[in-house]
Amino acid sequence: MPNIFSINDFGEAKNELQKDYFDRHTPVIQCISEARPGEILRIRVRVGTEYAHPHEADHYIALIQLWNRETLLAEARFYHGVLCNQPGNVEVEFTVVMPQVSMNLTALSYCTKHGLWRSQPHAVKVGTEK
Numbered sequence: 001m002p003n004i005f006s007i008n009d010f011g012e013a014k015n016e017l018q019k020d021y022f023d024r025h026t027p028v029i030q031c032i033s034e035a036r037p038g039e040i041l042r043i044r045v046r047v048g049t050e051y052a053h054p055h056e057a058d059h060y061i062a063l064i065q066l067w068n069r070e071t072l073l074a075e076a077r078f079y080h081g082v083l084c085n086q087p088g089n090v091e092v093e094f095t096v097v098m099p100q101v102s103m104n105l106t107a108l109s110y111c112t113k114h115g116l117w118r119s120q121p122h123a124v125k126v127g128t129e130k
């Protein structure tokens with residue numbers, strides 16, 4: 001079983017290099033926090049916020065997965081060339097229908113050189129009113 005890295009495993013970045021390394025591998029979930037059952041959610045996942053990840057033939061972000069607890073909801077694959085060999089931040093938007101119960105979302109990203117990285121969890125509560 002491979003390690004799944006999380007910013008929580010490392011604690012506070014001690015310097016700019018660590019901050020860059022953690023940020024450019026960590027997926028971030030952008031989504032509302034409350035929705036009605038049946039509502040269509042647009043869930044954006046972006047890898048990195050401040051720092052660009054390299055995009056080279058042997059080193060790039062190849063995968064983003066979206067999980068609700070232990071259930072894999074969706075995944076997007078990226079291949080070398082999607083960023084035209086320029087460093088950047090891959091991102092994807094998933095469309096998910098809100099279930100009857102709350103969700104606890106987590107995203108995973110896979111770097112071809114630095115392995116699997118986990119996002120912070122993102123809860124979406126069941127709401128009754130819009």
Ligand SMILES: [Fe+2]
Nearest residue numbers: 111112113114
């Ligand atoms: Fe990497």
